[in-house]
Amino acid sequence: MKIMRKIGFFSLLLVAVQFAQNAGATPVSGAPYHDCRDMFDAGSGPAAADCRVYKDTSDLLMNACQISNQDFATGISFFSTGMSEGVSVSPASIESDSIRRHVDPVFWTAVGSPVQSVEFPFADAADGGEQSVLLWFAGDRKTISGQRYVVRRQCLHAGRFTYTDTGASSIRIAWHNWSMGF
Amino acid sequence: MKTKREAGFVVLLLVATLFAQKARAIPAGGVLDASHSETFIIEDGFATVESKVYSYTPGEYVYTYQISNDSAVGLSFFSVGIEDGANAFDPQHDPGTGVAPANWDTVGSPVQSVGALFTSPIYNGFSSEVLWFASNYASALGEGALFGTSSGVPKFATGDVFTPLPEPATIFVLGLGGALVALTRKRPFA
Numbered sequence: 001m002k003i004m005r006k007i008g009f010f011s012l013l014l015v016a017v018q019f020a021q022n023a024g025a026t027p028v029s030g031a032p033y034h035d036c037r038d039m040f041d042a043g044s045g046p047a048a049a050d051c052r053v054y055k056d057t058s059d060l061l062m063n064a065c066q067i068s069n070q071d072f073a074t075g076i077s078f079f080s081t082g083m084s085e086g087v088s089v090s091p092a093s094i095e096s097d098s099i100r101r102h103v104d105p106v107f108w109t110a111v112g113s114p115v116q117s118v119e120f121p122f123a124d125a126a127d128g129g130e131q132s133v134l135l136w137f138a139g140d141r142k143t144i145s146g147q148r149y150v151v152r153r154q155c156l157h158a159g160r161f162t163y164t165d166t167g168a169s170s171i172r173i174a175w176h177n178w179s180m181g182f
Numbered sequence: 183m184k185t186k187r188e189a190g191f192v193v194l195l196l197v198a199t200l201f202a203q204k205a206r207a208i209p210a211g212g213v214l215d216a217s218h219s220e221t222f223i224i225e226d227g228f229a230t231v232e233s234k235v236y237s238y239t240p241g242e243y244v245y246t247y248q249i250s251n252d253s254a255v256g257l258s259f260f261s262v263g264i265e266d267g268a269n270a271f272d273p274q275h276d277p278g279t280g281v282a283p284a285n286w287d288t289v290g291s292p293v294q295s296v297g298a299l300f301t302s303p304i305y306n307g308f309s310s311e312v313l314w315f316a317s318n319y320a321s322a323l324g325e326g327a328l329f330g331t332s333s334g335v336p337k338f339a340t341g342d343v344f345t346p347l348p349e350p351a352t353i354f355v356l357g358l359g360g361a362l363v364a365l366t367r368k369r370p371f372a
Contacts, residue, residue: 075289075290075294077261077289077290077294077295077297078259078261078297078299078329080258080259080329080331080336082331082334082335082336083331083334084334085333085334106285106287107285109284109299109301110301111256111258111299111300111301111302111303111331112256112258112302112303112331113302116256116258116303116330116331116332116334117258117331117334117336119258119259119299121259121285121287121289121297121299122289123287123288123289124289124290124291125289125290125294157259157261157297157327157329169263169265169266170263170325170340171261171263171295171325171326171327171340173327173329173336173338173340175336175338
């Protein structure tokens with residue numbers, strides 16, 4: 001009986017850990033160091049990535065992005081941020097919230113060793129009128145003189161979209177030139 | 183006592199489900215219906231996606247995909263578009279057949295695509311594991327997408343892969359629905 005209770009507790013703990021998904025608040029506050037809105041052509045309408053870069057107390061750069069989809073024929077299923085060569089990516093996470101129509105990615109992940117990108121796949125696509133939760137990660141490029149980049153390019157993937165005029169459907173990948181130099 | 187034991191069993195089952203690796207070979211007994219090899223031009227090289235369709239009892243199909251990379255781009259993402267009115271379920275990857283995905287799952291409800299993410303990219307000269315899913319719909323050539331990053335720059339390509347085809351009746355109903363919506367929108371207000 002006691003063992004059963006322990007197993008149950010342990011199982012619940014594992015479930016909780018599994019669902020935690022690295023979600024947490026961004027460890028920054030104050031004014032952003034860099035602020036921009038990138039527009040993407042999601043297929044038959046626009047999607048935007050609002051990105052902000054913060055400096056934390058150790059001068060690491062905290063990159064936070066939120067995707068807004070205004071294309072009502074397209075579901076966005078994937079977001080990627082290309083990394084400059086040699087950048088080390090440390091904590092990456094999502095800031096979950098309970099706001100309706102804010103979509104969580106399945107998980108975030110740094111891809112490659114050395115890291116070539118940070119990618120966020122979504123199990124439920126961000127449909128028209130929906131936003132992602134805040135996606136963020138820290139890069140190790142410190143604020144020293146000269147031209148340095150953490151983020152090189154960003155890319156949105158629409159799993160499938162439908163042309164409203166013809167009814168035909170297709171996969172869409174859109175990317176945006178964006179470099180954060182300092 | 184019995185209720186608690188049952189509750190414990192349910193919790194254990196939930197844990198087992200959560201941790202179940204979606205890694206197994208395709209079911210035995212399938213008959214190869216069709217195969218197609220598609221070249222995706224990426225950067226200065228190319229990648230190949232081999233897609234195959236196996237049929238089982240009527241109305242049961244398995245779709246398989248294997249990516250081979252001959253480009254300088256580290257491939258990290260693969261997606262298959264699923265048409266409205268078709269379905270895709272039970273996504274799995276065959277262990278030991280190549281680079282394993284960190285995630286291979288359906289997107290959206292109803293499913294709009296099935297996507298694979300590789301934490302360790304598929305580099306030049308390597309192939310992915312065989313990725314597969316089940317469907318109740320027979321095949322047609324549809325669209326697939328490959329994505330990777332080279333020196334911080336995204337590189338991608340689309341090409342033909344086998345994908346479930348919705349039945350003509352389903353397409354007709356969907357088309358009728360779309361036409362009705364269009365007519366309703368165009369009708370002026372009184």
